[in-house]
Amino acid sequence: MNDDNTRKLFKRFSFLSKANLSDGFGCGDGWYKLVYDMCKSLKEVNPPNDFAIIKIAERHNELEVHSKNGVMRTRVVIDEFNTASIEVCAGCGNNRDLEQCDKCIVPVIEYPEPEEDEQTQCTNCSTDPCACPAGGCSSCSSGSCNCP
Numbered sequence: 412m413n414d415d416n417t418r419k420l421f422k423r424f425s426f427l428s429k430a431n432l433s434d435g436f437g438c439g440d441g442w443y444k445l446v447y448d449m450c451k452s453l454k455e456v457n458p459p460n461d462f463a464i465i466k467i468a469e470r471h472n473e474l475e476v477h478s479k480n481g482v483m484r485t486r487v488v489i490d491e492f493n494t495a496s497i498e499v500c501a502g503c504g505n506n507r508d509l510e511q512c513d514k515c516i517v518p519v520i521e522y523p524e525p526e527e528d529e530q531t532q533c534t535n536c537s538t539d540p541c542a543c544p545a546g547g548c549s550s551c552s553s554g555s556c557n558c559p
């Protein structure tokens with residue numbers, strides 16, 4: 412996560428501190444809002460005074476949060492956002508379908524519409540040129556076919 416977002420989170424939430432999170436947050440900026448919302452929810456459940464988050468990172472496409480002095484209500488919030496993270500791309504914050512974010516993981520390649528192949532193949536015998544015996548093919552559109 413970039414410095415700007417990292418600083419904002421440190422500033423806003425007392426249970427996030429540089430002492431415990433010296434490397435900041437090990438996830439993409441796409442999760443800034445997710446992490447922010449999680450911290451907001453944690454604050455709302457009124458965590459114990461000594462509650463602290465000691466790790467926030469992306470692990471196997473999921474938000475991994477380690478805390479100390481947590482209680483059941485903080486655990487519930489963390490679990491909830493761990494589950495929510497599965498559907499949010501850590502790269503861009505867009506919804507994603509499990510580990511696939513079309514925007515970040517699969518490069519967008521515009522394939523030109525395949526040109527309609529001019530049909531030269533005999534639909535009867537499926538070879539080009541037609542190998543039907545003369546007079547035996549009734550549905551050939553091949554120019555080199557000897558169909559009658």
Ligand SMILES: [Zn+2]
Nearest residue numbers: 500503512515
């Ligand atoms: Zn993405």
